[in-house]
Amino acid sequence: MEKNFKLNIVTPDREFFSGEVQSLIINTVSGEMGILYQTLPLVTVLQAGVMKIKRNGRWMEAANSDGFISVFKDGVTVLTQSCEWPHEIDADAIGREILQLHERERKAKSIYEYKTAKARLAAQFAKLKLKNRND
């Protein structure tokens, strides 16, 4: 029997998720990582992608952008710039966004601009992937 742990997912715009879950799978810079009850305390960097949350025995998926995750004894906290459920994703809007971001990436004046455009592109593609899989 899998045990529950407390998971909090927060973005600057809202508290995305808060509750007891059994398992969490996230994308980090060094690959996918699964977190279960009483995983050792750790801090790691989150990469844009699709994360999976197991709650009451059911898997749920959400698209996240970059951020970081901290696992402590009293719970897991995911801090990310944006996070969305599949049904919140609007494929048309993403298409437009991707075009714009490609433009920005091409015209970037500094490494910093290039990097941010790139990171956001990755986040948008992650959303699109999730959307296509769910449709």
Place this chain on the structure above:
Amino acid sequence: MKNISDIKRRIKSISDTRKITNAMETISVVKMQNALSRYESNKAYFETVRKTISNIVLFTKSVEHKAFSHVKEGKEAFIVIASDKGLAGGFNHAVLEFALTEIRNAKEPHLFAVGQMCCEFFAMRKLSADATFADATYDPSVDEAAEMSEKLYKMFSDGTIGSAYIIFTEYGEHGAMSPQKIRLLPFERTNVVHENEVSVGEEFALHELEYEPSAEEVLSMLIPQYLTGMIYGALIQSAACEHSCRHSAMSSATRNATKLLDSLKLEYNRARQESITGELSEIITAQMGGYGNNRE
């Protein structure tokens, strides 16, 4: 006794002003509600970021990172957040005066001015800003916060500055506002430990944090994000304060204008009555004179 046309002109100008302040009040109500709901939804993030970082600081012992070191005798950087527009009561004045004393007390301060009013304020006092973000406060976005944090972190990591603070107007309980100074970098371990009321050795022994892939890598990506979160939160709080300040300033301006208009109207009526009385008495006198002539 004032001239009637003078009073009339004043009435006109004051009622025009009242229309403007009234419109601004109406707009600021909407803006304030938006800003407050954004503040509410951001509050969790702001608090969580702070808590997470303090946990990380608390549970990290063996990692030597610049951000964990004690404050060195270095230059200090200040991010000062005011507003883009005036007419917000004492909002700008309060935060800018507070910032000025802080900056005067610091040696060789570096300044990041956010908001039009802030840029002008420091330019007038001959304090040059390292970077200005003139129109970032009215409708704050994460992008602008990210840009600031990037600049700040760069200066910190190449050693230009030894510590960084952010000065903004904090939105407290029940709409209380006060200028606030928060240290962004480096993290104060002693403070954090004190805040959490734990004995140092015990906590470290219980859980030592793992970093994946490595502490340096994680921290170098985590700190800019932490900065962005903090700056964005501060921007949002400041915006909420600005709008609610403007709302109260404009509603009292409208109230005053109404009061003034009432007394002016009274004065106008009196003057009008007086002139009518004067004219009447002139006519009567003239007529009486006429009667007198007829009788002869």
